Amino acid sequence: MSFNSPLFFLFLFAVIFIHFVLSQKYRSAFLLFASFIFIGYYNLASLVTVISFSVFNYLIAKKIIGNRMLYVASLIINSIAIVLFNYFNLSNQDHYFHISSISFNVQSFVVALGLSFYSLQNIAYLTEVYFKRLQPETSISNYTLYNSFFPKIISGPILLPNEFIPQININAITKEKLIGGFHLILLGLVKKMVIADRLAPSVHSIFDYPDNYNGLTTLTGIYIFTIQLYFDFSGYTNMALGIAKMLGYDLKENFNMPLRSTSVSEFWRRWHISLISWFTNYIYYPVVYRLRKSKKIAALAGIFITFLISGIWHGIGFTFLAWASCHIIYLSFELLTKRFRLNLSERFNNSVYKTISVFIVFNAVCFSNIFFRSQSMDQALRLIQNIFSNFIPYNWLSEFIAPLAIGGHQMDQFNLMISLFIPIIFLLFERKINKIANQEKFNISFVVTSLLMILLFGIFASGSRFIYMQF
C-alpha cells in the first residue's frame, strides 16, 4: 500500500476521520491498530518483525545500563537485521550466497517493511539509554507505536523516542494542523506524480539502455535522475510529514533544498537530514572522538568509515561502494581545502562564486548517483564512457530528444518539455512554494493549482513505488 495508491487514500481518510472523532485516551491505541493494518497489509512477516523488534528493544533497554555485553549484543542483532534486509530486499525470489563451498538459500521471509529505518531508531535509542542520555521508556505500547507509526515506517524520517513519544499524550488535533497536513500531502503528491514519475521514463531509457546514446543525452539523463530522486524522496517525506500532522504529530523535516548546496558537506546537511544526523551522531563522532589526537587524520578516518557504512546500508555491491567512495573523496577534499575555499569565496563576487559552487556540487552529486542508480559497475562505467564520446548530437531530434522523450512524435516532445519545465520552475521558486505549503491557513490558490497540476500532468500508473522504499 504505497502512499500514492487509491487504496492508501481510502485507508488514510478512514484513519484520519476515526482518529479525529475518537476521544484522546483511545487515539494512541487506534493509531497502533491502524499502523498494524498498514504493515500487515504489506505482509504478515513485517508485522511480526516490527512487533518482535519493538518488544525486544524495549525490554533490552531496561537492562542495558552498565551492561556492555548486552549493549554490544543488541547492536549486533539490530545491525544484522539491517544487513539481511538490505541484501535480500523486496524480492520474492529466493537468494543464494556462497561461503567457500557451502551454499545458503535464504527465503524472502527476512523481507520486512521499513526494518532498516526502525532498526536505526532502535540502535539510537539503545545507545542513548546505555550512555544515560535518555531514560528507558516505560510504556511498551507507546514504544511500539513509535516504531510502527505508519507515516514514517517506510522511509523515515528517523526519530529518537523523545522526539515522538511526548507527542502521544499531547496529540492535539487543530484545524490548523489538519490544513497544514493537507497542504503537505498535496505538495508531496505534486512532487511524486507530476515531477518524479514524469521523469522516470527518461531515466529508465538512459540508464537501462546505455549502449545507444551520445554524451549530452547521457549527461542530461544523469542530471534528470538526481532531480527525479530528489522529488521522489522529498515528495514522500512531505506526505509522511503531512499525514503525521493531520494525526497531530510533528515529524522532523528531512530535506532543506539540497540542490542549492554550495559544498558537498552542505549537501549532506540538507539531504536526508535525519539519516545523516544518525550517521554523524552514532558513527562519525564516536570514531573521530576516539582518534581525535590525530587531528585531520581522525576526521578523514571518520568520513571514510561513515560513508563506507552508509554505502553498505544502502545495499551491498560494488556500485554502492563506488557511490560511497565518491563522497569520501569529495568530503576529504573539502576538509583539506576548507581555508583555501573560504579565502577564494571572499575574493570573488559572492553570487558568482555561489552559482559556480552550486553547479560543481550538483555535478559531483550527479556523478556519484550514476553508481547509485546503475544495476552494475559495467553499466555505470559504460554511462561514464558515453558522456565523453560524441558529446554534441549530430541529429538533435533522433539522438537527443527522442531517447529522452521515449518517442519521436510531436506529442512525446511536448510531454518531455512539460516534464522538464515543471521541475525547473519548481526549483527556481522552491523556497516560496515550501513556505506556502507549510502555511497552516487554507490557501485556495495553492490547493487548486496543485489539484489541477495532478489532474492535468500527473502520472496515475498503478504500482509506481517510491524509490527509497527499497532501502
Added chain:
Amino acid sequence: MLEQLQNVFRTVFQDDNLIISETITANDIKMWDSLMHLELIASIESEFNIVFSFNEVMGLNNVGDLLHLIQTKKK
C-alpha cells in the same frame, strides 16, 4: 583563559583575526563544522592539559559552555 582559548581557535581555524566571546556558536564561525569540531576539541585538550568525555563534547552549545567546562576541569 578566554584569550588562551582564542589562540587555540585562531590556530585551528587558521585565522589570526578571529575574536571569540562566550555567546559564539559554530554557526558564527564558517570554518567550525562537524568535520573540524573534534580537531578543535583535541587542540583544547592538549593546550589546557585536560580530557573531555564523549558526552561532554556532544553537550557543548557555545564557547561559553566550553569555557565553563575547561574551568571545571582545571579546578
